[in-house]
Amino acid sequence: MTTSMRIFSLLILSLALGIVGREARAENPLDLLIVANSTVPIDTITKDDLKQIFLKQRQTWPGGQKIIPLHVKGNPELRNRFRKIVLAMTAAKEKDYWEDQKMRSGLKDPPELKDVLKAAFRLKGSITYVLRKDYIEGVVKIVATFPAE
Amino acid sequence: MKHNVLLIVLCTSFLPLTTLAQEDETEKATPAQEIDIEALKEELRREMREEIEARDSENKKRIEALEAQLEEQELAALEEMTADVDGFEKYFNVYGFFDLTFFNIFMEENSPYKLFVHDRSTFLLSNVNLYVSSQMTETLSALVELKFTFAPQGKILEYEYFNYPGVAFERVDTEIQDFYSVERSKLGGVRIERAHMAYSPVDWFNVIAGRYLTPFGIWNVDHASTVRLTTRVPFTQTIGFLTPAQTGLQVFGRFFPVQRVFLDYAITLSNGRGPINEIVDIDDNKAVGLKLKLTYQADNFNIALGGYGYMGQVSDSKMVLHVVGLDPEITPEEPIKVETAMMMKYDEYVVSTDLTIEIFGFKLQGEYIWQRTAMEKSPARDFSVGLFAGGTGMADIYMPSYIGTAAYGLLSYRIPLLGEMALTPYFLFEYSSYDDTADFSRSVFYIGGLNFAPSRYITLKLDAGVTKPLHEGMGDGIKSIAGQIAVSF
Incomplete structure (x- = not known):
């Protein structure tokens, strides 16, 4: 995997985690x-x-x-x-x-x-x-x- | 008792025999029952599963039924709670405020300021205001503010002049005596500060009809002693460049052009100012005014800039009766004629601006007011004012056209304390020149003080001030200390 591919993958992963994080936060009962x-x-x-x-x-x-x-x-x-x-x-x-x-x-x-x-x-x-x-x-x-x- | 003892003895005697018999039976049956137990266990498991499933099903049904019941109850409660609400909050409120001030003014022994202010330490109860507000329908409301006062008790009607006989000092005494009890009491007065109805269909269009506060500046509309910081109203306000209230109509509203910003406007049409403007306009000229105010409001930063322009005519007239026998031109056929004679008439043009900046607990508010008075038929000046203006003795001195200006700036910092308590130190600077033809009217004022609100209903204030005249004839000016307790109820 090239460096640029790694960065791209990390970016996608962090975006995905970010979305997941937001989804999780949106359901906070408080x-x-x-x-x-x-x-x-x-x-x-x-x-x-x-x-x-x-x-x-x-x-x-x-x-x-x-x-x-x-x-x-x-x-x-x-x-x-x-x-x-x-x-x-x-x-x-x-x-x-x-x-x-x-x-x-x-x-x-x-x-x-x-x-x-x-x-x-x-x-x-x-x-x-x-x-x-x-x-x-x-x-x-x-x-x-x-x-x- | 005897029977119980016998029963215990019998039981204890047969117990060992019974135990031995059981042990013997268990030893004999063991090989045959091992198979039966496994089958029995399986049978029991099956039965338990079936029973649990049945119970689950029953519980689910019960939960569903309870939920439906609960929903019904909630809806019923909701209906009950809001059955009498038509979509607006109907209310009728009575509330008000009053204040008690203690002040002491220090001045030179023969200072001219003695004409205007009391120079001994005194308690003073000057504001007892009662409000009645009502929201009758979704769009109709009414507000009445009454000020109870001991006035005109104590008002000085005439001074005594040295070496001028025939004019005696005179003060109003409102004391009366009850016919039956001979108890003595002093009559006061009730001032209608405002009494109006408001029609408010939308934010951008509202109409007020009645007597309303002139919508200029900050102090005129925020005049309750419980919400103002200082012990006294700035001279800029009390000087009366603008009439504090008007009788007539006011159209006002608010626009929201962009986020955090709103623009207020008000158009006033009224009798204007005059000796009996509250009830009658002596001339046909109606006073008009326009207010514009732009406000930006963020979390820790607010700024508001406003202005009000006003144009009106002030006049007073008298009625002169021409009656037969006194006026040779009057005949018995028309025995009486009424002539309306103008005693005083002038136009007034007023512009006021105000600015408020609030940032992280600091608040700066300021007002500037400019008045031009154009005399058409001048009234006589007050005698003392005439003298100060350069008059001589008892000669009549009529008021010339003049320009008055005044401005103040008030800086404060609010320190929040426990709960609803707050401590606010403040400093006020003021300049006024209420008549540019009378140099003695120019003064500057400095006031510093503390405002402490220990509870929702009480405000305590303490301040000290200096008034410096900018005219030699007025002496050194005055110094003052004042404390005030303002109560809202």
Whole structure:
């Protein structure tokens, strides 16, 4: 085997391993999934858009449907992870933000629900987040995934 | 008891005999049973396999049935949970804030600043604001903000002038006495800061109708003492180059041209400013304004640049009655005529800009405001202001057209502490010249302080400041220390 063939083989192997690695990571039960009600007119969403939605800076989906962001209740670990990844804020900063919004325009922070998956299934225009292990196929649609670290 | 003892004795007596008989039978049967045991083992294995398979099958059926049952229960619970939700969050909230400030201002014994600020240490309760907000339908909401105040208690109506008899110092006293209990109390006032409904069908188009906060700068819309860093509002804001609130309509919205960027706009149409603008526009001229604000928002870096332009007319008029017998031109056939006479009229043009930069805990915010006032019929200046402006004695001095400018920059750094607590040191620099025809109005301000939020509902502030006039006639200026506790509820 020539040197160039060896390099080529290694490249193919590493690519294959990379794909396998990604496949394996994609199935991690601790992945953070952003899920939305089936009526939501988008199939993918960026982290920046999510931040705007959960800070209520953006309140309607394309087409005018109201966005209903839902925070998870009773799972501070998941809530903190979402805050860190998507909002890029500390708990204190987020508290200040909503205090400011409340006084500025009467805007209220998103509601917190214990079973967000059920709520997202039912509420038109809603969007929330769950761990992959809690996700139920067909109930809501996945619009973004943040792999477990 | 006797029966039990007898039974034990009998059992122990026959036990050895029984054991011997069993041993004897086992020895005799051994060769024949070896073959039977193998067959029996096979038979047992087969039976066990069959039984396990049967149990597996039964378990599978039970699991399937339970899963179906669970799914039914989950769906039923889901229906129950969201049956009263129409796709939006309906709410009615009452909340608010108030603050208590302690301050002490230091100045020279006969400083002219005594006309404007109290120079003794004092506690001050100046903000008690109550909010009522409601989301009635998916697109309709309402917001009312009321400010409760002890004003006009204590307002100085007139100064006393040395060597000028006939003018006495006068202060408003709102004390009243109850007719029955003779208990004495002081009446206060309620100021409607804003009261409006909003129609919000989409992000890019919303309409507000009612009395709304003028959408300029940062401080005017973020005026709650619980969310602002300093103990007092910058002079740039309180100077009133722009009316803080307007009565009329506002169209506003937000566009998202590219990722991380949004553009806000607002168009205002209102009565503008005037002596009774909250309820009546004295002239037909409506004030118009346009706001544009561009925001870039990343994880640890935010920047927002905004501007608001405003054009309006301020006027005041009086009604003069011409009645028969007093006015020779009035006849008994038309015994009364009402003349509307203009007392004051001027146009105002205002431009304000604001900038906010946030980067890794540092925050820099600044506002600049420029106002041009073009007099058509000038009002009289306040007596004291007239004197400072170079007037003489009691002569009437009318306000000329003028330009006012003011700007401030506020730098802060947020230090997160445990939980929701944060400590924020800040420094504010400010410049103002509220009337370019009155040189004494130019001043600079320096304020440094600490803002500490120990909980979600409490904010503590401590600051010290220096005000330096840029005009010799105003003396050395003033120094101040202030502490404030702001509470949101």
